[in-house]
Amino acid sequence: MPDELDPAPYDALLLLSFGGPEGPDDVVPFLENVTRGRGIPKERLKEVGRHYFLFDGVSPINAQNRALLDALRADFAESGLDLPVYWGNRNWAPYLIDTLREMITDGRRHIAVLATSAYASYSGCRQYRENLADALATLEAEGLPLPRVDKLRHYFNHPGFVRPMIDGVLAALDDLDPSLRSGAHLAFTTHSIPESAADSSGTVADHGDGGAYVKQHLDIARLIADAVREETGVDHPWRLVYQSRSGAPHIPWLEPDICEHLEQLHGAGVPAAVMVPIGFVSDHMEVLYDLDTEATAKAAELGLPVRRSATVGADPRFAAAVRELVLERAATERGQRVARCALGTLGPSHDLCPIGCCPARAERPAAAGADSPYA
Numbered sequence: 001m002p003d004e005l006d007p008a009p010y011d012a013l014l015l016l017s018f019g020g021p022e023g024p025d026d027v028v029p030f031l032e033n034v035t036r037g038r039g040i041p042k043e044r045l046k047e048v049g050r051h052y053f054l055f056d057g058v059s060p061i062n063a064q065n066r067a068l069l070d071a072l073r074a075d076f077a078e079s080g081l082d083l084p085v086y087w088g089n090r091n092w093a094p095y096l097i098d099t100l101r102e103m104i105t106d107g108r109r110h111i112a113v114l115a116t117s118a119y120a121s122y123s124g125c126r127q128y129r130e131n132l133a134d135a136l137a138t139l140e141a142e143g144l145p146l147p148r149v150d151k152l153r154h155y156f157n158h159p160g161f162v163r164p165m166i167d168g169v170l171a172a173l174d175d176l177d178p179s180l181r182s183g184a185h186l187a188f189t190t191h192s193i194p195e196s197a198a199d200s201s202g203t204v205a206d207h208g209d210g211g212a213y214v215k216q217h218l219d220i221a222r223l224i225a226d227a228v229r230e231e232t233g234v235d236h237p238w239r240l241v242y243q244s245r246s247g248a249p250h251i252p253w254l255e256p257d258i259c260e261h262l263e264q265l266h267g268a269g270v271p272a273a274v275m276v277p278i279g280f281v282s283d284h285m286e287v288l289y290d291l292d293t294e295a296t297a298k299a300a301e302l303g304l305p306v307r308r309s310a311t312v313g314a315d316p317r318f319a320a321a322v323r324e325l326v327l328e329r330a331a332t333e334r335g336q337r338v339a340r341c342a343l344g345t346l347g348p349s350h351d352l353c354p355i356g357c358c359p360a361r362a363e364r365p366a367a368a369g370a371d372s373p374y375a
């Protein structure tokens with residue numbers, strides 16, 4: 001086997017995702033799993049439950065992850081990378097703990113983990129590491145031999161994540177009426193999080209003023225806008241905006257909301273907009289409801305033509321990027337020097353989250369970081 005396809009020390013890849021309900025009876029227990037101890041107002045939960053019921057209680061996220069699994073397995077097989085791929089979720093079946101137990105039973109001892117979240121932040125990174133630590137603690141108590149788990153670096157600026165989104169924006173612009181196209185604004189959107197969580201996201205050096213979360217999104221938004229200008233010769237004005245806010249109203253979260261932003265664009269006489277969900281890896285509920293349903297209805301009410309550009313989903317370029325990330329980290333773990341691909345101005349993200357990275361409100365054990373209690 002050629003050296004560049006050597007996954008050692010890894011003997012498996014775990015796709016770690018959010019999870020979502022697969023039918024009406026799953027919705028309430030799923031929301032209970034997600035919000036346990038998170039202090040989300042009851043009214044908001046009812047509202048979010050309604051979004052799921054509009055889609056017969058089925059979140060699109062599981063189908064998206066199954067498609068990504070297929071794409072990863074196809075890519076690995078085609079390129080000759082011999083590495084089994086598993087899938088586990090934080091909040092719904094297949095649960096992370098059950099998948100890890102199965103992996104241990106299958107003899108897996110050193111696992112690379114890909115989270116379906118591309119950026120730094122408590123919700124996008126440390127919370128997944130806490131879930132890994134919780135699962136390891138339970139499996140240890142069951143007397144099972146614990147595998148080592150390494151979380152792959154943030155891939156928000158990997159070309160395999162960014163290039164499909166650039167194509168998506170170009171396609172969305174093309175889909176607008178030609179008379180509106182050149183004046184269209186780009187509204188890059190991501191999940192709103194509490195300002196305090198944004199400010200403390202990333203490494204200690206990143207903290208303050210939106211932290212790594214906002215910096216990383218701005219860098220990618222700028223990169224996509226620049227690439228679109230190069231391709232089309234048109235300078236589309238852009239802004240980073242937010243969606244899916246869920247906290248109590250008196251707690252500041254990142255703003256403006258996409259709907260407010262659309263109102264503002266319309267008020268300023270902008271002829272059209274493309275919503276670009278750079279914060280999300282696939283077309284899950286935040287995209288299908290918050291953008292395709294709610295924000296699109298808002299735009300229709302205003303009379304503002306909008307399009308929503310594609311997320312990466314199971315794009316083969318993304319699957320290839322995951323392969324590169326696994327092989328890059330494997331080589332690093334073997335002590336070899338490797339090229340670490342990244343676009344934009346921030347450079348490749350760290351492999352190991354340092355102490356103080358994306359801190360939790362209340363400190364809890366987190367695996368796969370410098371503060372991990374596990375080897």
Ligand SMILES: CC1=C(CCC(=O)O)c2cc3nc(cc4[nH]c(cc5[nH]c(cc1n2)c(C)c5CCC(=O)O)c(CCC(=O)O)c4C)C(CCC(=O)O)=C3C
Pocket residue numbers: 018019020021031034035038040044045048059060061116117118121123124191192193194244245246247279280284285286
């Ligand atoms: C940064 C971020 C991502 C992106 C990174 C990543 O992908 O991980 C993300 C993804 C997702 N969030 C999702 C669903 C939910 N998130 C909630 C609540 C929250 N999300 C937050 C942040 C994020 N969330 C935060 C700060 C909260 C407040 C509570 C808390 O501090 O924990 C709630 C509770 C109800 C509500 O208030 O919305 C639900 C149901 C789904 C599944 C969708 C589907 O089913 O298709 C996905 C992919």
Ligand SMILES: [Fe+2]
Pocket residue numbers: 191
């Ligand atoms: Fe969320």
